[in-house]
Amino acid sequence: MNTSITFVRHGETKWNTLGKFQGCTDTDLSSEGIKQAEYLNEKFGNNFDHIYTSPLKRAKLTAEIISKNSNTTPIVELGLREINFGEWEGLTIKEIETNFPERFIKWRTDDLDGPLCGGDLSLKKASIRAVKVILEIAKRHRGENIIIVAHSGIIKAGLIGIFDWKMTMYHKMILGNTSVCKIIFDDNLSPKIVTLNDTSHLPDDYDIKSRI
Numbered sequence: 001m002n003t004s005i006t007f008v009r010h011g012e013t014k015w016n017t018l019g020k021f022q023g024c025t026d027t028d029l030s031s032e033g034i035k036q037a038e039y040l041n042e043k044f045g046n047n048f049d050h051i052y053t054s055p056l057k058r059a060k061l062t063a064e065i066i067s068k069n070s071n072t073t074p075i076v077e078l079g080l081r082e083i084n085f086g087e088w089e090g091l092t093i094k095e096i097e098t099n100f101p102e103r104f105i106k107w108r109t110d111d112l113d114g115p116l117c118g119g120d121l122s123l124k125k126a127s128i129r130a131v132k133v134i135l136e137i138a139k140r141h142r143g144e145n146i147i148i149v150a151h152s153g154i155i156k157a158g159l160i161g162i163f164d165w166k167m168t169m170y171h172k173m174i175l176g177n178t179s180v181c182k183i184i185f186d187d188n189l190s191p192k193i194v195t196l197n198d199t200s201h202l203p204d205d206y207d208i209k210s211r212i
Contacts, residue, residue, distance in 0.1 A: 001142065001143040001187060002143070002184040002185065002186060003138050003141060003142050003143055003144060003146070003184065003185040003189075004144070004145045004146065004182065004183075004184050004194075005134065005137070005138060005146050005148060005182070005183050005184070005185070006048070006145070006146065006147045006148070006180060006181070006182045007148050007150065007155045007158070007159075007180070007181040007182070007183075008040065008062065008063075008066070008147060008148065008149045008150070008178060008179075008180055009150070009151060009152050009155060009175050009176070009177055009178060009179050010029070010033070010037075010054075010056075010058040010059040010061075010062040010149060010150070010151060010177065010178070011029045011030075011032070011033025011034060011035075011036040011037045011058065011061075011062050011065075011177050011178050012029065012030050012032045012033035012036060012177040012178075013027040013028060013029055013030055013033055013058050014027065014028075014030050015027050015090075016030075016033075016177060017030070018092070019092045019093065020089075020090055020091060020092055021085050021088050021089050021090065021091055021092075021093075021096070022058075022082065022089065022151075023082050023083055023084050023085035023086075023088070023089040023119060023153070024056070024081060024082055024083075024084045024085075024089070024119070025089050025090065026056050026057050026058075027056075027057070027058055028057055028058060028061075029057075029058050029061050029062065033058065033062070033177065033178075034061070034065065036177055036178040036202065037061070037062045037065035037066060037178060038065060039178065039201045039202055040062070040065070040066050040178050040180075040201055041065055041066050041067075041068055041069075042201065043180075043201035044066060044147065046067070046069065046070035046071075046072070047145070048072065048145045048146065048147045049072070049141065049144040049145050049146060050072060050075065050141055050144065050146050050147070051063055051066060051067050051072055051074050051075065051146070051147040051148075051149065052074065052075045052076075052077045052080065052137060052146065052147070052148045052149070053074045053075070053076055053077065053080065053148075053149040053150070054076075054077070054080040054081050054082065054149065054150045054151060054154070055076050055077075055078055055080075055081055056081055056082060056151070058151075059080070059149045059150055059151060060074065060076065060149075062149050062178070063147075063149040066147065066149065074149070077133055077137070077148075079129055079130070079132065079133035080130075080133055080148065080149075080150045080151075080154060081150075081151075081154070082150070082151035082153050082154050083116070083119070083120050083123070083126040083151070083153040083154055083157060084116075084118075084119030084120045085116055085117070085118075085119050085120075085153075086116055086117045086118020086119030086120075086121075087100070087117045087118050087119075088100070088116070088117050088118075088119075089119075100117055103115070103117050107123075108168070108171055109168065110167060110168070111166040111167055111168055112124065112166075112167060113167060114167035114168070114170060122167075123157055123160070123167045123170055124167060126153070126154060126157040127157040127158065127160050127161035127167070128161060129154075129157075130154050130155075130157045130158030130161060131158055131161035131162055133158075134148070134158050134162065135162075135189065138185050138189060139189070142187075152175040153170075155175060155181060156169075156170050156173050156175065157170065159173070159181070159183075159193075162183070162191050163191065163193075173196070173197070174197055175197050176197060176199050176208035177208055178199065178201070178202070179197045179198060179199050180195060180197075180198040180199070180201070181193075181195060181196050181197065181198070182194040182195045182198075
């Protein structure tokens, strides 16, 4: 019997539109982000068994909107918080590249660790954290349909760990705001990807401003 885990990136924030790294900075959804989450509510139609969320406000509100009018209350899981990017939070990619050139190159090219400038210290450490939480949830809800609302960084880190990819895969995936990624686990917790960066719930002409 398959266990379904559907990852949802939170809706848009002001920092998303500015291209800033948010990390653990607790930013709010923008009015557009709330609208995006409403589209997700329509997409899922309360067709899930449980919904988990990062403790950060932008993810929690997205989860609350998704589960609106359902019998399911979002469960806050601390391990789903976004990667802590340390000194890079509040900066754009260009600013990071300019101000931390050597560390930026190392982060982009290191296969094993993907070191960060403070915070969680590396993509590897974040990946280990994400995988631990995801597998705990999968084991707890075998055979059920679970939604996890979190963040682009920690979702990508989790996928890297689950599928044993190199850390540089982090930079080869794009997850837009409210994008949906789905994996299934069989009875032996062997994973398979069903969808990646699905934004089909948004209008065809919709402009997703943030893909960081």
